Amino acid sequence: MSKRLQQILVAGFCLVVLLIAVVLLRPDICGFFALQAEGIRNAGTWVDDPQNWYRAFREPLPAQVKVIHSKYWRSDHFTFEFSYYFEVAATPEWRDAFLKQRGLTRVPASMARSFRTNMHSDDAPGWFAPEPVTRYDVWDRSGYSGSLWIDKTNGHVFFYAMQL
Numbered sequence: 001m002s003k004r005l006q007q008i009l010v011a012g013f014c015l016v017v018l019l020i021a022v023v024l025l026r027p028d029i030c031g032f033f034a035l036q037a038e039g040i041r042n043a044g045t046w047v048d049d050p051q052n053w054y055r056a057f058r059e060p061l062p063a064q065v066k067v068i069h070s071k072y073w074r075s076d077h078f079t080f081e082f083s084y085y086f087e088v089a090a091t092p093e094w095r096d097a098f099l100k101q102r103g104l105t106r107v108p109a110s111m112a113r114s115f116r117t118n119m120h121s122d123d124a125p126g127w128f129a130p131e132p133v134t135r136y137d138v139w140d141r142s143g144y145s146g147s148l149w150i151d152k153t154n155g156h157v158f159f160y161a162m163q164l
Contacts, residue, residue, distance in 0.1 A: 043076035047125070056084045056161075064094035068156065069127045075164075083162035085128050090157055095150070098157075104139040104148055112138040115147050129158040 046052055052070035053061040061067065068087040075081035090098075107115060113133050129136055129149040136158075139148040146161030 043074050045071070045073045047071050052084065052086075056082075056086070062090075062094060064091040066090070069125065071123075071125050073123065081164050083123060083160065083164075085125055085160040086158070087127060088157050088159075089155070092155075095155075095157055099139055099148065102144070102148075103141045104144070105141065107138040107140050107147075109134070112136070115140065124160070128160065 046055070048070055049055075049072070050067075052072040053059075053065075053067060055072045055074070056070075066089045068089060070084070070086045072084045073082060115133075115138050129151075131151070135152055136149040137152060139150070144161070145163060146159065148157065148159040150157055
């Protein structure tokens, strides 16, 4: 048997095993492909797009919030993979409710600097909390892939989250 024929047979065998795994793990194969199509249809990167708030939260922008900057990314994978960054001007009441709703707690100033490296991935926009870390109150929650930064001088709220 030629080496090329062996490669084709191995590739075919792997494909059959993959399809069997998909059927066993996802008996509703049509549902599986629908999820894949959903991911492809909604994938992309949007910068300062008015729809970013809805993409991130599946709700209209609250009247108490003005989005200054935003960036939203979603993968084309069938699992829900995304990241978003926002800079908003918001009322103190909305900000406090947002912190409470997400179970965020203030990070001690001595730890806040470590959050700078977490939020400045290659995807973080340049406008996201650009000042020295001492200018912000930093908020976080254990197990939360993101953090929230409140500018002490103008009250702007910077926050991001990701699910990969």
